[in-house]
Amino acid sequence: MSGDRSRYHHCSVNLYLRLLITWIRGRTLSRLGPWDTHIKPMRVLPTDLDLFGHMNNGRYPTVLDLGRIEHMFRTPVHKEIDRHGGYFVVAALTVNYRRSLLPWQRYDIRTRFLGATAFGTFVEQTFVGVGEHEGVVYAHAMVQLRGLKKSGGTMTDGELYEIFGPVPDGRGVPEWAQQWSDASRQAAKQAG
Numbered sequence: 001m002s003g004d005r006s007r008y009h010h011c012s013v014n015l016y017l018r019l020l021i022t023w024i025r026g027r028t029l030s031r032l033g034p035w036d037t038h039i040k041p042m043r044v045l046p047t048d049l050d051l052f053g054h055m056n057n058g059r060y061p062t063v064l065d066l067g068r069i070e071h072m073f074r075t076p077v078h079k080e081i082d083r084h085g086g087y088f089v090v091a092a093l094t095v096n097y098r099r100s101l102l103p104w105q106r107y108d109i110r111t112r113f114l115g116a117t118a119f120g121t122f123v124e125q126t127f128v129g130v131g132e133h134e135g136v137v138y139a140h141a142m143v144q145l146r147g148l149k150k151s152g153g154t155m156t157d158g159e160l161y162e163i164f165g166p167v168p169d170g171r172g173v174p175e176w177a178q179q180w181s182d183a184s185r186q187a188a189k190q191a192g
Contacts (some may be wrong), residue, residue, distance in 0.1 A: 014047045015062065022066045026073025034164045035171060037112040038071035041130070044105045054100035061093060064125050064141055067109035080163040081147065086155045091120060092144040092184045099138045106130045107138060115173040116160040120181055121145040122173045142177050 022040075032038060042063060050056035072078040072088075081087060101107060107127050114122040123143040129136035147155030 014045065018066060019069070022070045023073065026070040026078075029074055032071070032074045034075045034077050035113060035168050036075070037110055038067065038074060040067045040070050040109045040111070042066075042107055042109055044101045044103055044107070046103065048101075049103060054102055057095075057097060060095055060097075060127070060139060060141070063109060063127075064093075064095075064143065067111040067125055068123060068143070071111045077163060081155075084155065084159050084163060085150050086147050086159070087150065088121065088145040088147055090143060091146040092181055093141065094180060094184075095139055095141045097139050099136065101127065101138050105133070107133075113164065114171060114177075115167060116147075116164045118147070118154050118157050118160065120173075121147060121160065122177055122181075142180070144177075144181050 025040075044055050048055045048059045048063075068088075072081075107129050110126045110128055112124050114124055116122075121144070123145060125141040125143060127138040127140075129138060147160055149155060
């Protein structure tokens with residue numbers, strides 16, 4: 001039992017260290033616009049592995065959080081949402097796993113916003129190989145965020161527009177992601 005606690009403690013320290021590095025990088029790297037694609041370099045650590053020796057599928061959502069956090073700190077989004085008295089929570093997440101990430105392998109998390117409305121703020125995130133695996137897609141995720149107000153309720157379209165500005169030409173939420181979001185919401189209602 002003490003070995004389990006020790007491993008859990010080591011994993012927690014690892015995640016907090018990654019979060020601290022993410023916070024520092026987000027505040028010190030060059031600024032980005034809210035619609036720019038953010039690239040966060042990562043490496044598969046031993047604490048990311050499962051029994052089969054590749055990155056645990058449960059680790060991907062945690063790493064995706066780091067990509068979004070760094071993106072928000074490098075853009076005006078973090079300060080603007082705070083100024084509006086809001087914050088984001090994950091409302092839905094889907095990941096398509098395509099290839100295994102192996103120990104010590106380097107990869108990038110590419111993060112970009114696709115649309116921001118009160119209904120849902122959609123973020124596309126991709127795990128892409130670097131070095132000898134340059135450009136290989138290992139996993140693709142669609143994340144639906146909900147902008148909530150600290151005082152209660154949901155952020156409005158107008159507030160989100162003030163935070164993000166207009167959606168660039170050619171950018172938008174794909175139809176499949178909207179259908180997935182609708183289906184997911186309906187399934188949650190039926191389950192409750």
